[in-house]
Amino acid sequence: MATMCLLNICLVLLFSTEIYSLDCKMLHLQQNKVNMKSLELLSKMGGQFPLQCLNENRNVGFLQKVLRPTESQxxxxxxxxxxxxQQIFNIFSKNLTQAAWDRSFIQSFQNGLYQQIEQLEKCLHSERENEIPYLGNEKILFPLLKLKKxxxxxxxxxxxxxxxxxxxxTIRWEMERCLLFVDQLTERLQN
Structure with a gap:
C-alpha cells in the first residue's frame, strides 16, 4: 500500500515536471507547487515537534539572517x-536512522527536491549558454559561500x-523555514 502511494506521488511529480519543463518562464509556478508539497511532506514526516526536544540547542542560525533578500535579486x-x-537534499541523505520518520514521506520529499534541482539546472543551463559564467560574479559568489557555510x-x-x-x-523545523524563504525567492522569478 505504501509502495503504491509512493509510486503515485512520484508519477505526479514526474508528469508535472515534464509539463512545466516545456517553458522555463513558467518555473515559478512549478517551484511554488512542488515547494508547497515539500513543506507538506516535511510537516507530515515527523508530525508534532516532540516536547522533549524543546530545550534542544538550536544554534544553527536562520537562513534569513544568513542571506538577506536584497542579496537575492x-x-x-x-x-x-x-x-x-541541493544542500537540503544532501542533509536529508545523511544518517536518518534516529529520526523515526515515515520513510515514504522522506523518499517523496527527496524525490521532489531532486525534481526541482533537475528543473532549475536545465533552466540555468539554457540561460547561461551565451552568458559569462556566474562563478566570477561576486554578487552571486558571496551569497553562495554564505549558504554553504x-x-x-x-x-x-x-x-x-x-x-x-x-x-x-530541530533541522526539520529549520528546513521548513528554508523552504518558506525559497517561496520568497520564487516570487522574484515571476516579476
Missing part, C-alpha cells in the same frame, strides 16, 4: 534556490548531536 534567485535545494553548520550540528531524534527534529 531576480538574476540570482534561481542559483540561490538551486543551492538551497550555513549548511555546514547544520551538518556539524547533526554530527555534534550524533544525529539524535531531537537534532533531526
Amino acid at each position: 531576480k538574476e540570482n534567485a534561481k542559483l540561490i534556490i538551486l543551492e538551497i535545494f 550555513y549548511f555546514e553548520r547544520i551538518g556539524d550540528f547533526l554530527k555534534e548531536k550524533q544525529y539524535s531524534l531531537c537534532a533531526w527534529e
